[in-house]
Amino acid sequence: MQTALFLLVATVAGIALGWWGARTIHATIATNCRNELAGLRRNYEDATRDNAALRTQLRQMDSALRKISTVSTETDYGEFLENRKALENVRRQYEALLEKLHQQEQTIQQFRGQLQQRKVELASLKQTLPTPMTLDVLSTTTALTPETKDDLTCIQGINSSLAGKLQALGIMTYRQVAEFTRDDFTQTQRILGLESPPPFEEWVQNARLLFQQKYTQA
Structure with a gap:
């Protein structure tokens, strides 16, 4: 009788400890996943804001290019050379900004993929939540x-x-x-x-x- 009682107590204690351990591990994983998801969201928002700022700069550069490209026929040769140099500088800046814009768009796409992956992992964690302890x-x-x-x-x-x-x-x-x-x-x-x-x-x-x-x- 004492042996059976001891086995019963040991079984219940094992069930309780196992359930508590599984619940704790799941809570830790879910918290880490949520924190990582929040960080990815912040990175995505920052990248989106940078992308919008780059697009604004590109529009300004494009406007400057059109303005510089329309050189008056009455402009003397020296002013023409200065405008040409300015045009080349603006073009280089424009190309650099365009390249940066492409990189930002690729980064945003990566963040979107990571966000979607973390959402799937979080949903999977919720589905694998251990069942309550039974007695x-x-x-x-x-x-x-x-x-x-x-x-x-x-x-x-x-x-x-x-x-x-x-x-x-x-x-x-x-x-x-x-x-x-x-x-x-x-x-x-x-x-x-x-x-x-x-x-x-x-x-x-x-x-x-x-x-x-x-x-x-x-």
Whole structure:
């Protein structure tokens, strides 16, 4: 009997640790992907602005070229040579700007491809989110179930008033708090009108510990 109980506790602990580890790895990968996606968006916007500025300069250069190219027949030879030199300088600048514009357009295309790739990777990460931890083994050997109403005030940082508000939202168990994500905490803060954000890591760690202590004891 003791051996079976030990194996049961070890199995539950292994499931809990495996689920927590998978959830943590997934959250880290998703956060890195979002940060990289935000950086690519900023680079894309910067490249787009540079592209627009280059196009403006090209229009100005083109206008200058047309103006310099229309030399009056009454212009003397010396002024003609000066205009010709100015025209060559403008042409060189125009060609350099045109080349830079082409490079910027290629960079923008690369950013677009990278943005699309990161969006696909982020969508794939959301689809591969690990399923919540289940305690089917415990439910067959004990009368307690994971959905039993728990005392949320045992979680560090939650007083009786806050526990009542959470219960009014349907959050009544250690398991629910242990499975919270940062988005869940942000939404809870907004709904409850909390002045400061809840301590995400402390709530999750305390809730997970209390959950394991309550439902692994026999």
